[in-house]
Amino acid sequence: MNYTLVIHGAPASSQACQTALSFAQAAVKRGHSIYRVFFLGDAVHTGSSLTVPPQGEANLHQAWKEFGEEHQIDMVICISAALKRGLLDESEATRYDKAASNIEAPFTISGLGQLIDGTAAADRTITFGN
């Protein structure tokens, strides 16, 4: 089965990103594939490379990054949700003349078209945290 995962909940204040990651890990382990992970709303914070979780707490940015790199997962951060929360990749930072960027590979920034495409292309779409 080919899955697209849609995540709404914030990594620091909800369980959505962790539940989605656990699902993705279990799915891949069972031989399924992840077509795309789309981070929407507050879930876009997962993409921030400036995240510093307290000692003893899960680092969801790092965990998703490692999972994405290991399995070559397409992980898309919703652009409109990201920009207004201060999450930018290098090209957006340049475009808006900002001092820094915090979204980098394997995360990419793109629009809702990627959500709809992911939904149409996958066998199943699962929403986490809304």
Place this chain on the structure above:
Amino acid sequence: MSKICIVSSHSPYSSTSVRDGIESLLVAASFDMDASLLVLGDGILQLLNKQAPESLPQKNTGSLLQALEIYGVESIYVCEQDLVDRGLTQDDLILTPTIISRSQVPSLLQEQDSILNF
């Protein structure tokens, strides 16, 4: 044509869920998908015809929903029980959604190729 249903179950101005859902619906319609909207629970409040969110300030979700037809989204479903529970009737709503019963929801969702929750 691939069928997609956006399920929207939040009240309009407490979060960005509703707008995210409407925007996704518009994108789906622009992808030439057969896109429909199912409004559940407090989501029905998005359809009220006397919204005045200007001072919040936020965009009127009723007006956004009115634009759906232009984009080819003609199927909007609401549950009769959600109207009754909130003391509302069709006359309180913008647009003329299809009013269905709770028991019709599973078959509506069953016909879809994909469903997105907002």
